[in-house]
Amino acid sequence: MSAAVSEQLLAKVQRIFDLLDKDKSGLIDSEELGLMFQQLGQPKSEEELKELISVIDEENTGQITFSSLVKLFTLDL
């Protein structure tokens, strides 16, 4: 059985994605991701953010798509 992502998680990630995507580009860049970690009280360096993005960025856009963000939340980092 594949790891199904619950609708509850999807709704949560959608809310977070909308909050993070300040410029409404449909993608989250390292700057926007950095703001999220700052707000969580766990600030990360530019290098750490890029590394994190590279782990979940399957399309190599250098930015985070909605599906990548879902993956980030299911990875339990």
Ligand SMILES: [Ca+2]
């Ligand atoms: Ca954006």
